[in-house]
Amino acid sequence: MDGGLRPMDAEQLREHAHKMVDFIADYYKSIENFPVLSQVEPGYLRGILPDSAPNHPESLEDIFNDVRAKILPGVTHWQSPNFFAYYPSNSSIAGFLGEMLSAGLNIVGFSWITSPAATELEMTVLDWLAKLLKLPDDFLSAGEGGGVIQGTASEAVLVVLLAARDKILRRVGKNALEKLVVYASDQTHSALQKACQIGGIHPENCRLLKTDSSINYALSPDVLGEAIAHDISNGLIPFFLCATVGTTSSTAVDPLLLLAKIAKSNGMWFHVDAAYAGSACICPEYRHHIDGVEEADSFNMNAHKWFLTNFDCSALWVKDRNALVQSLSTNPEFLKNKASQANMVVDYKDWQIPLGRRFRSLKLWMVLRLYGIENLQCYIRNHINLAKHFEGLVAQDPRFEVLSGKYILRFAVGAPLTEERHVTAAWKVLQEEASTLLGSL
DSSP, X not given: OTTSOOSSOHHXXXXXXXXXXXXXXXXXXXXXXXXXXXXXXXXTTTTTSOSSOOSSOOOHHHHHHHIIIIIXXXXXXXXXXXXXXXXXXXXXHHHHHHHHHHHHHOOOOSSGGGOHHHHHHHHHHHHHHHHHTTOOGGGSTTTTOEEEEESSHHHHHHHHHHHHHXXXXXXXXXXXXXXXXXXXETTSOTXXXXXXXXXXXXXXXXXXXXXXXXXXXXXXXXXXXXXXXXXXXXXOEEEEEEEEBSOTTTOOBOOHHHHHHXXXXXXXXXXXXXXXXXXXXXXXXXXXXXXXXXXXXXXXXXXHHHSSOOSOOEEEEESOHHHHHHHHOOOOGGGOOHHHHTTXXXXXXXXXXXXXXXXXXXXXXXXXXXXXXXXXXXXXXXXXHHHHHHHHHHHTOTTOOXXXXXXXXXXXXXXXTOOHHHHHHHHHHHHHHHHHHHHTO
């Protein structure tokens, strides 16, 4: 590779990384000029890229030109201040810097011995975040539980479901798998259904209980209790309950304390999925939404949604780390070491599905340190105020109702660059579309 880009060279890295940072900064300066939703047709890229990789090196500038001309048109701009779909997917300077450092160190931290700092920093920052959320001490690393960074909430619910499954099967016998039943509301993320498929839970035993607008689409304890009693009378075994704080479709908040009592009385694992709205609970005035979490066996929130931490960073806490280890641990000869064998350390490979893992705690650590708690709370409150502004705009137009229970317009505020003017502009677009639609009736 003489004369070209070497696999690693400090000065070449400095030169090219500066250019990349400039390119990304310029993108953010002009992000409002892009249509939020990509306008390309399926298969567009195949026709404008070569059929095979180049035999000889190309310049970074040529690649930048291709990104501008060929890649960015096919990007849906999740960081645009005019993005209000799905849910937030926050990027930030602090998160970006953490990603850079993680990529630079490029460790594979599956066990403590592979990079002690990676394991111990993850334990520390998740303790910080747990304390910020006022989670019970049972979720802290000093006890029998602790926190771990998963890639997504889908991975989080999968690993705790597997732990719950194996725990109950050790008690009732492995042949009882076909009798195990999972419960959640019909607003729960589809990740739960996928976890059941992977975990061998029969599809007909995944109970997604009906909700309605009378209780803001939350899971009714009465409905849950009736479903459990019916299943027990039919010889089935309730073993897992998933409650949600901020459902994707309707931001419903399930009544955790009431549901926890039902789960506990029936010997069920109680998981709380706060992937979407959990970030708001760092603000004292919104902390009540997770009241009852002290009764949960596991709790999850996505720092990569609304906590200025670049994707992926899904924080999961469990009260009993041994439940995860018993379900997910493997110990081939090449992974054995004195610290692990002596049970002196945490090996996060036993808390997740894959073996390899990135140094993701760096970006969460940087977010917490570079912004601080007060600024993070202000960031959340600002978005909530913008959402209230949008609600006020809707209320002023007689053609719309707020949560009518019929046809619902979902508007998710949470992009880092969003200001009131973007919310107002989006509302004008919606009004124009409403006028066109109603005019055609």
